[in-house]
Each structure stands twice: as structure tokens, then as C-alpha cells.
Amino acid sequence: MKGNEGPERLIRSHLQNVQPYAYVAPLEAATAESGVPADRIIKLDGNENPYGCSPLVKKALMEYPFYHIYPDSEQRELRQALQSYVGAPFESIIAGSGSDELIEFIMRLFIDPGDGVINCVPTFGMYQFSTAAWGGKVTAVPRDSSFAIDVAAVKKAAGKGAKIIFIASPNNPSGNVTPAEDILQLLELPAVVVLDEAYYEFSQKTLVPLVEQHENLIILRTFSKWAGLAGLRVGYGVFPSKIAKHLMSIKPPYNVNAAAQVAALQSLRDLEYLQGTIKAIVAERQRLFDKLARFPKLRPWPSEANFILCSVIDHDARSIYQELRRRGILIRYFDTPLLKECIRISVGKPEHTDALVAALSDILLE
Ligand SMILES: Cc1ncc(COP(=O)(O)O)c(C=O)c1O
DSSP: OOGGGSGGGGSOGGGTTOOOOOOOOOHHHHHHHHOOOGGGOEEOSSOOOTTOSOHHHHHHHHHOOOTTSOOOTTOHHHHHHHIIIIISOGGGEEEESSHHHHHHHHHHHHOOTTOEEEEEESOOTHHHHHHHHTTOEEEEEEOOTTSOOOHHHHHHHHTTTEEEEEEESSOTTTOOOOOHHHHHHHHTSSSEEEEEOTTHHHHOOOOGGGTTTOTTEEEEEESSSTTSOTTTOOEEEEOOHHHHHHHHHHSOTTOSOHHHHHHHHHHHHOHHHHHHHHHHHHHHHHHHHHHHHTSTTEEEOOOSSSEEEEEEOSSOHHHHHHHHHHTTEEOEEEOSSSSOSEEEEEOOOHHHHHHHHHHHHHHTTO
16 A cells, blocks of 8 residues: 555544654763763753652562562552542542653543643643644643733633643743632633642642542642652542542553552652652752842743743853753753743752853853
């Protein structure tokens, strides 16, 4: 078969031209480009945890004897352990292979081709990406000049029949938290509100207690950021009971692998250690902010997450990104209509901040 007679013609029409997700390039690519060895690269582009996971996780992964057996499809031990950490009942908690997978499950549950999804941009790219993959129609409602959500505009857009409203709080890439009053207003709408608290541990602000009172509120969380498990892929959601039941019934079996379940469980058993690293990151966030604010060409935005967005004034954000990359320091840059000339820097260890600031002084000639 050739040309449009081939199997490509059988691909669902809404997937013929989907934009791939703009993922963070692997370390090896940066090493190949810059010549800086992987262990000396300063990786501040993925909002990962520079301190890594708990030492108990490494030990438990070494000693786990059942890798040859399928993991518990119902994730009982993990969900039980999450109950007290999250403050929500067992039945309402469901884990995924990263919170990204839970976004996919939510789409699978609610979105028929053509259904509406509201996205408060600029924000995390998965909401747009997953909606497109499921044939939904995204209405992008811009945040205001301080990245607060425009509640009136969301309500207006929802009036046209949206099924899901996505809000990341703290938002990626701006780092600001959406106040509870705004979420409460959105919960009055006949739509499901997905509140993504991926960075909760760095903000300490959560609306989990509201899930029991609102049958249209879903909270998403992850072990990727605070627990240093991005590479193992484990996240969870807190769902109203009726939605949780349906979601459990469509979830593929064994979606969270055994290693991820072991690692997440051990993280919950080593909260003291992990809370120490969270504290270090929060303290370093302030130190990084103060240092960035001293550059006349940079305007850092206050952040309650583990990264800082910075507007670049009278300079090219892309060239800062490239110059840093050449020196083995990885950050993100944005130059889109909603994020003109911006860079986003994940909070690293103090020595990462120092190396970054020295390189920025050199690049910005200050
Ligand atoms: C707002 C937000 N939600 C979810 C995720 C992804 O989480 P996970 O690694 O659990 O898929 C990210 C990662 O950058 C994020 O910024």
C-alpha cells in the first residue's frame, strides 16, 4: 500500500495533525551539545528535585522481591498510606503513572470528540495536549497580567458548555496560587474543575478538604516534584466518590508499576527526610529570587512552587537560554504571545544558584 491508501488513512481524523508535546530534552542531548559531562550539567529545566529521592526508596527498590509479579491493580497499600498524608478517604484516591496519566483518564472518562475544555493560559502543556489527543476542543482563557485566572472570562467561556476546567495551582510556569474564592466560584459551574496541585508541597496550600463537599472537584498531585520520583512516574488524584468509582472501572489494570508503588510508599514513610529537602528548596527559592531581582534586565515573578519565572527586559530570552546551555546550565525559555521573552528556572541546590548567577552576570555583562 502506498500514499493515502496506507494504514495512515485509518488513523482517527482528529489525530492526523496533533502537535507533539514539547517535552524537556534528556541530559544526554545537553551533554552532546555542550561537551559538559552529564554529572556536571546543572539541570534547572524540569522542576525536578535536585536532592533526589529518599535513601529509604533506594534501599527498598534494591530489596523488593516481587518484580516478577504484577503489581496490585487496586494500589491498596499505596492508597491506604496516602489516606493520612492527603487527608482524604481511601475510595477517593487513585494513583496514576504520573499525574499526566490521570489527566488522560479524566479525558477518557469525560471527553467525546468536540467536547469543550477550558484552559487558563499560560499554563502546563498537558491539558491542551491531552484534550487534542481525545478530540476535545480547548478554549484558552488568558490569565491577567499577574497570571491570576480571569474568573468572569472562564465563567463566560463555560457558558458555552465546557465539560472540564483545568487550573494548575501553583501554576506552571508562573508559580502563583489561585485563591480558594476563585475556585469556589468555578465550582458553581456545571463543569468538572480539575485543580492540579503538583507543587502543593512547596506552597502548602490545598483544597483537598473541599472534594467531599463538591461533586465536581478533582485534585491532582504527584510524587515527581517533592519526593524526587519524576523518573519512576507516580501521581494520584483525589476524586469525588461517584467519579472515583467510574474512574476505577475504566482504569487499565497495573497502571502504576511495582517499583513506582514501592518508591511512593517508602517516600510516605520518610516524610521527615523529604520535608527537610522541601524546606531547603523553599529557602533556596527565596535566595534565588533575591539574586535574580538584582539583575536590572530580569524581573522574577513571586513563586510558591519550585521554580521561578522571570521576564527578560531589553535582552533576548532565547540567547540567555542558549548561552547558559553552552555552559552546561539548563533552563526553559518562552517567547510566545502570552509569555514574551521569559525564562523559567527550577530551584536547585545553593551551588546551582551560585553557578547560574555567575553565568548570568557574564551573559548580561553585569
Ligand atoms: C502543573 C503540573 N502538573 C503535572 C505535572 C506532571 O506531573 P507528573 O510527573 O506526575 O506527570 C507537571 C510537570 O511539570 C506540572 O507542571
